[in-house]
Amino acid sequence: MRYAEQVPRRSRSGRKMGAAAAATLIAMTMAACSGGGGGGGGDDEAGGAAAPSTIPELTEDPLTLSFIWFEWPPAQALEDFANAEYSKERPNVTVEVNTVPNANWHDAMFTQFAARQTDFDIAVLDSQHIGEAVTNGNILDLTDFIDENIDVDAYDPYLLAAYGQYPQAETGQRDEDASLYGLPLLGDTWTMIYRKDLIGDEPPATWDEMISVARQCQEDNPGVSGLAFHQANGSDAAAVTYNTVNGVYGGELWDSDERQIEGIINDEAGQKSMDVLVNEMKPLTATGSGNWFIDEVNAAVAQGKACIAFNWIAPIGGLLDPEQSTLGDTREEILDKLGFATLPTQDTDLVPLGGMGMHVSAYAPEDRQAEALNFMRWFQQPEIQKKWAEAGGVPARTDALNSPEFLDAAPYNQVFTDSVPRMRDMWNVPEYAQLIDIENTSVNAALNGVKGPEEALDDIATEQQDVLDSSGGGL
Amino acid sequence: MTTTAGHPVREAATAQPAPGRPPRLRDRRLAVAFISPAMLLLLTMSVFPLLWALYLSFTDYSATGNAPASFVGFANYAEILTSPEVHQRALTTLVYVVGAVGLQTVLGFGIAYLISRRTHGRGLLTTLFLVPMMLSPVVVGLFWRFMLDAQFGVVNSFLVSLGLEPVEWLTRQRTAMLSLIVVDTWQWTPFIMLIALAGLTAVPKYLYEAASIDRASEWFRFRNITLPLVWPLLLIAVMFRAIEAFRLFDLVYILTNGGPGSSTETLSFHVYKVAFLGFNTGTASAYGILMVLVVIVLAQLYLRYLNKLKEG
Numbered sequence: 161m162r163y164a165e166q167v168p169r170r171s172r173s174g175r176k177m178g179a180a181a182a183a184t185l186i187a188m189t190m191a192a193c194s195g196g197g198g199g200g201g202g203d204d205e206a207g208g209a210a211a212p213s214t215i216p217e218l219t220e221d222p223l224t225l226s227f228i229w230f231e232w233p234p235a236q237a238l239e240d241f242a243n244a245e246y247s248k249e250r251p252n253v254t255v256e257v258n259t260v261p262n263a264n265w266h267d268a269m270f271t272q273f274a275a276r277q278t279d280f281d282i283a284v285l286d287s288q289h290i291g292e293a294v295t296n297g298n299i300l301d302l303t304d305f306i307d308e309n310i311d312v313d314a315y316d317p318y319l320l321a322a323y324g325q326y327p328q329a330e331t332g333q334r335d336e337d338a339s340l341y342g343l344p345l346l347g348d349t350w351t352m353i354y355r356k357d358l359i360g361d362e363p364p365a366t367w368d369e370m371i372s373v374a375r376q377c378q379e380d381n382p383g384v385s386g387l388a389f390h391q392a393n394g395s396d397a398a399a400v401t402y403n404t405v406n407g408v409y410g411g412e413l414w415d416s417d418e419r420q421i422e423g424i425i426n427d428e429a430g431q432k433s434m435d436v437l438v439n440e441m442k443p444l445t446a447t448g449s450g451n452w453f454i455d456e457v458n459a460a461v462a463q464g465k466a467c468i469a470f471n472w473i474a475p476i477g478g479l480l481d482p483e484q485s486t487l488g489d490t491r492e493e494i495l496d497k498l499g500f501a502t503l504p505t506q507d508t509d510l511v512p513l514g515g516m517g518m519h520v521s522a523y524a525p526e527d528r529q530a531e532a533l534n535f536m537r538w539f540q541q542p543e544i545q546k547k548w549a550e551a552g553g554v555p556a557r558t559d560a561l562n563s564p565e566f567l568d569a570a571p572y573n574q575v576f577t578d579s580v581p582r583m584r585d586m587w588n589v590p591e592y593a594q595l596i597d598i599e600n601t602s603v604n605a606a607l608n609g610v611k612g613p614e615e616a617l618d619d620i621a622t623e624q625q626d627v628l629d630s631s632g633g634g635l
Numbered sequence: 636m637t638t639t640a641g642h643p644v645r646e647a648a649t650a651q652p653a654p655g656r657p658p659r660l661r662d663r664r665l666a667v668a669f670i671s672p673a674m675l676l677l678l679t680m681s682v683f684p685l686l687w688a689l690y691l692s693f694t695d696y697s698a699t700g701n702a703p704a705s706f707v708g709f710a711n712y713a714e715i716l717t718s719p720e721v722h723q724r725a726l727t728t729l730v731y732v733v734g735a736v737g738l739q740t741v742l743g744f745g746i747a748y749l750i751s752r753r754t755h756g757r758g759l760l761t762t763l764f765l766v767p768m769m770l771s772p773v774v775v776g777l778f779w780r781f782m783l784d785a786q787f788g789v790v791n792s793f794l795v796s797l798g799l800e801p802v803e804w805l806t807r808q809r810t811a812m813l814s815l816i817v818v819d820t821w822q823w824t825p826f827i828m829l830i831a832l833a834g835l836t837a838v839p840k841y842l843y844e845a846a847s848i849d850r851a852s853e854w855f856r857f858r859n860i861t862l863p864l865v866w867p868l869l870l871i872a873v874m875f876r877a878i879e880a881f882r883l884f885d886l887v888y889i890l891t892n893g894g895p896g897s898s899t900e901t902l903s904f905h906v907y908k909v910a911f912l913g914f915n916t917g918t919a920s921a922y923g924i925l926m927v928l929v930v931i932v933l934a935q936l937y938l939r940y941l942n943k944l945k946e947g
Contacts (some may be wrong), residue, residue, distance in 0.1 A: 263892070267911045273699035274914065296699045395896040448785020450806030450895055458789070594911040605896025608806050632913050633695065635718050 176318075190498035190630035208297050208341065215537065216530040225531050227257040228280035228379055229516075232263040232454070234346055234474045234553060241551040242535070245633040250537060253531060262453075265393045268591055273298040273523070281524040283533045284345055284516045287322045294326045294341050299519040300529065302536075303339045310343065311539045314557045316329035316580050319344055322554070323517030328416065328588035331510075332581070341519055344556030345534050346474055348514030349583060350404060351575040353461055353469045353476070356499045358384070367408050370468060370504045371436070373554050374444050377467035380486045386444030388466035392453040393604035396596050400512050402603045404470075406433040406440070407510035407584050408503070414587060414624075417449055424626040426617045429507070434613040438606050450608040460487065461498070470503070472514050473576050474554055480571075501573035502579050513583040515554065525539075541575040549573070641653055658683075672739045683883070692921035699914040705849075711921035720897075721922075727812075730902045732880045740873055742820065743827025750828075751835040761832065762855040767818075768825040776889030779818045780805070811891050815899055818886060823876060830872035834865035874937050880932055902926055929944070 195353040229235045233516035236259050242255035258280060265290065272278040273296060285293060293299045302324065306312065312320060324342040329335050334466035352370070354363050358377050374386030390397040403413060411429035414421045424430070446465060449456070454475050460466040462478070462485040478484045479498065480491050488494040503511045517540070520532045538544060545555040549566035554576055560566055560575045589594055599620050606616035626634075692711055696704035715721050750760055767775070782789050783804035791801040804814045840862060846856045884903040885892060893900035900908075906926070910919035 206809055214927065263888075270699055270914065271911065273764075292699070297701055298699070393896070394892045394894070446786055447801060448791075448803040451892075466788070591913070595913050597908060601893070601897050605895050608808075608895035610808050610896035610898055627913075633915060634714055634918055635720060635909055635915075 164245075170380060170475065171175055179368075207535065208299055208301045208339075211300040211302050211305045211520060211529070212534055213308040214490055215305075215309070215533050216526070218250070218530055218534055219500070219533065220529045221529065222252050222254070223531055224254045224256050225282065225535060226526060227255070227282045227284055227485045228269055228278075229257055229259050229284040230262040230632075232262070232475050233258040233477055235259045237552040238345070239550060242585060243549060246535060246538060250292055250531075250534070253425065257534075264338045265395075270298075270593075273521075275618040276523055278523045281521055281528040283521055285342065285519050286516055287513060288588045288596070290324070290326045290341055290517070290519070292590040292592060293519065295540075299341050300522055301339050302341055302343070302520070302533075305533055306340050306343065310540050311532075314542070314559060315344070316556075316558055316561075316628045317462050317580035318557045319347060319580060322513055322583070323515065325535075327589065328585070330465060331584045342517035343540060344515070345539075345554045346515045346575060347518075347554040347561075347580075348472050348474045348578045349398075349576055350470050350474070350510050350514070351473050351572050351579075352501045352503055353471060353572075354499045355384075355464075355467050355497055357497045357610040358467050361499065364504050364560045367405070367436070367504045369505040371440050371444070374468045377443055381467065382429065384467055385449070385460070386442055386453065386467050388445060388457045388460040388469035389441070389446070390453050390458075390470070390592045391442075391449060391607045392451045392464070393600045393605060395453065395600075396586075397600065398603035398607060399596050399599035400514075402434065402509075402599065403468075403584075403586060404438060404503070404512045405437045406430055407435040407508060407512070409436065416587070419628050420625070421628060422621045424621075425553075425624070426621040431614060432615055434603075434606065434617045437603075438613040438616075442607050450604065473572055474515070476572065477552060477570065488524050500575050502575050502582070509581045509582045511582045513585040515556075535580045577613065588630075591627050594627045594632055595624050598627065615619045641886050644825070644849050644907065653826065688920040689924055691917050692924050694917045696917045696920075697914045698916040704781050704917065707917065711918045712925065714918065715925060721902070723901050724902045724905045728883070728903075730812065731815060731819075731899075731901060732877055734812070735819045736876045737855070737875060738816060738820045739824045739876060742866075743824045743872075744831045744869060746824065747828045747831035748896050751832060764828055764915060765825045767822045768829075770822065772822065772885040773889055775818065776886050779814075779821075780890050783814055785812070805891055806895050808843065808895060811895060815883075815886055815890060818890065819880065819883070826871070826876060829873050831865060831869055834868035835861065838864045863942055867941060870937075870941055870944070874934060874941075878934065881930060882926070885918050 162259065167494065173497040224357070227235075227238070238256060239257040242257075243520050246253060246255060266286075269278075269280075269283050269285070269289075270292065272280070273293065283293070285299075289604045294301075298539040299513060306324075318329065318332050320343075321334035321338075322339070323327035324340040325334060326341055327335075327338060329338070341348045351361060355377070358381060361371050371387075378384065378386035379453055390401050394400060406425070406429070409429050409432050411427065411433050412596075413415075414424055426511065432533050445452075447462065448462075452460075454471060456480060457469050457471045458476060461469045461471075464486050478496055482489050482494065485494050485496045496632045518532075518536055520529055520536075524532065539548070542555070545557045545560035546563050546565040549555050549560055549563065550568070550569055554573070555561060555566060561580065566573050569575065586592070589595070602611060602623075605611040611619065647741070672778060672847055691704065693706055693708060695703035695711075726913050746764060750757055750764075753760070762807055781787075783791075785801055785803045785806065787803070789806065802810055804810050842860045843856060851859075859902055880904045883901050884907060886905045887901055888907075891899045893904050902922075906919055906922045909915050909922060
């Protein structure tokens with residue numbers, strides 16, 4: 161009888177366990193739905209909450225203002241600079257610049273945005289990330305704040321637009337009716353780095369001449385490759401290279417009004433650019449350079465393995481460090497061999513727009529959002545911009561760009577100032593991450609012999625058009 | 636009816652608590668108390684995410700978007716199953732799994748066989764061989780990336796010192812896949828070796844002694860004694876490795892980033908791109924569910940084969 165009595169007891173216990181498990185699952189489902197995930201979906205801050213026009217009262221309690229950026233020299237420079245200078249105005253504030261590897265940069269920010277909870281207060285976004293962040297309501301609308309606190313006339317209009325405006329501005333312009341979601345942190349573009357001791361003091365003026373000079377230099381100097389540039393399939397490496405050549409040879413990336421890529425990027429100028437890149441430039445690069453990005457190009461220059469190289473300005477400071485270079489024992493010796501110039505022109509004088517802006521996380525606590533706004537106001541002051549230039553940063557204010565503090569700080573800074581009117585950006589749309597991945601993958605495939613140049617370009621056009629047409633949905 | 640002869644186990648399980656134990660803590664309640672944390676962990680960390688992913692796979696949900704999820708039926712599944720991109724990644728994954736696991740099995744068993752025949756230093760050798768397996772795949776990927784660098788890598792320096800041409804290990808279609816297979820083999824051959832070694836050690840010695848008395852050749856002993864006895868264990872190791880290799884992500888991410896082009900993009904790497912570049916969470920969930928289903932079906936077929944082998 162005892163056994164018979166045990167059966168219902170065990171069954172009750174089992175049922176209890178089952179019920180508890182089911183209750184747990186239901187509770188988690190409800191929590192997930194109410195948390196904005198899955199079916200819950202909605203978000204009150206869709207389209208981006210607006211920052212106040214005046215800075216709210218700041219806390220006097222100790223506060224850490226957190227940035228998120230990727231790991232490269234300017235990130236450390238910013239943290240050191242901000243803690244040295246901003247603390248003079250706000251001694252209770254510590255600035256922390258958290259970094260992730262470049263390849264994880266987008267994911268690190270947007271997975272936190274997806275969770276509607278960020279461990280950073282200021283996101284340092286690439287100009288092309290703004291569309292995705294604005295559309296999803298991840299960053300604050302700063303239009304009123306900027307109107308009230310920032311002298312917008314002090315900037316080149318396109319620089320201000322590139323690092324803050326959405327919808328995207330026309331190349332070289334700013335739409336004064338459009339909203340601003342960020343302010344410039346670090347300007348950047350490509351510079352041409354050339355070996356004065358191998359090709360002479362005068363840099364080549366046109367793209368065709370540059371290729372010709374690089375070819376001759378490679379032939380004359382065994383062991384030294386004619387060219388070094390970004391070819392990797394991660395981040396935006398290979399894509400920026402193609403886009404640069406595309407711009408120089410008069411190509412267009414898309415028709416932004418019609419959201420049309422097919423037939424535009426792969427038109428005659430586009431095909432010509434891809435042909436130049438794959439069939440004329442690639443043969444002048446080092447063996448196995450098909451996965452090179454910023455660091456590898458720097459290494460090739462520092463070790464004297466390239467006649468002409470192209471790199472972003474912001475991370476090339478190490479090239480002048482004798483500890484990191486085989487080109488000389490002193491900075492002066494290195495500068496005797498290295499020259500820096502704006503990119504050669506061809507059918508146009510376009511250069512790629514790099515750099516990043518500061519954006520306030522919509523999910524940061526209110527006291528830290530207020531501090532972030534105060535930091536941005538402080539950072540855009542003319543004297544602070546000049547100090548930022550002295551500290552190794554690339555400012556965006558026109559007065560700072562033309563100041564001796566900036567121009568004398570590094571031999572390549574003049575290149576940035578001269579390049580500002582020539583800049584062109586890529587697509588600043590919510591589908592940017594997919595568009596850049598498609599282009600990176602196919603350009604990298606063409607550079608490494610997996611696809612022919614024409615096939616690669618046609619694939620880019622088709623796949624990117626599919627992404628735009630489906631608004632980024634699907635595979 | 637209260638006899639214990641028919642149900643000794645049940646009787647033991649339902650015995651009264653020992654004197655001094657609080658009456659509330661009966662065995663069953665104790666069992667529930669002990670199991671609950673593990674159950675809770677399983678529910679929150681495995682069951683719920685799986686069910687949630689299953690639900691999302693039938694929607695067009697995007698984790699970063701503000702739009703609510705809409706039910707799309709099997710559209711995500713149909714898109715994945717008919718996509719040429721997915722077919723290409725499936726083929727890449729297959730080549731990788733077959734290449735890596737095949738090489739690891741041959742090498743792992745070979746090394747285990749050689750070690751098992753040694754009487755001195757067996758422990759030290761086994762420990763040394765196990766070192767790669769204990770390293771993080773990210774660390775392994777990073778240092779192999781440096782070693783395989785075409786310009787500055789030690790592998791090419793070695794080749795050049797032998798008078799050979801340097802090889803573009805990571806930037807050519809065939810060598811990039813070969814590099815992935817070699818690096819994975821370097822790291823995971825010890826796993827196969829360890830299991831094979833356990834199997835080899837367990838082979839009864841009297842079988843070899845009997846074979847020796849019959850003057851059986853080395854090859855005969857290997858083919859008719861060693862291999863049949865170790866084979867089932869080896870197949871289990873192969874299954875574990877194949878499942879691991881099927882979901883390879885980290886080495887690809889570090890070593891080739893899927894390149895050149897997309898020639899080393901595996902299915903897992905592609906899922907990552909769908910999930911975190913486009914944040915197409917619904918599609919990525921369906922992709923993940925399909926991958927789980929493939930693994931489950933293949934593992935079931937494999938296990939049935941193993942059972943048949945055991946019965947045979």
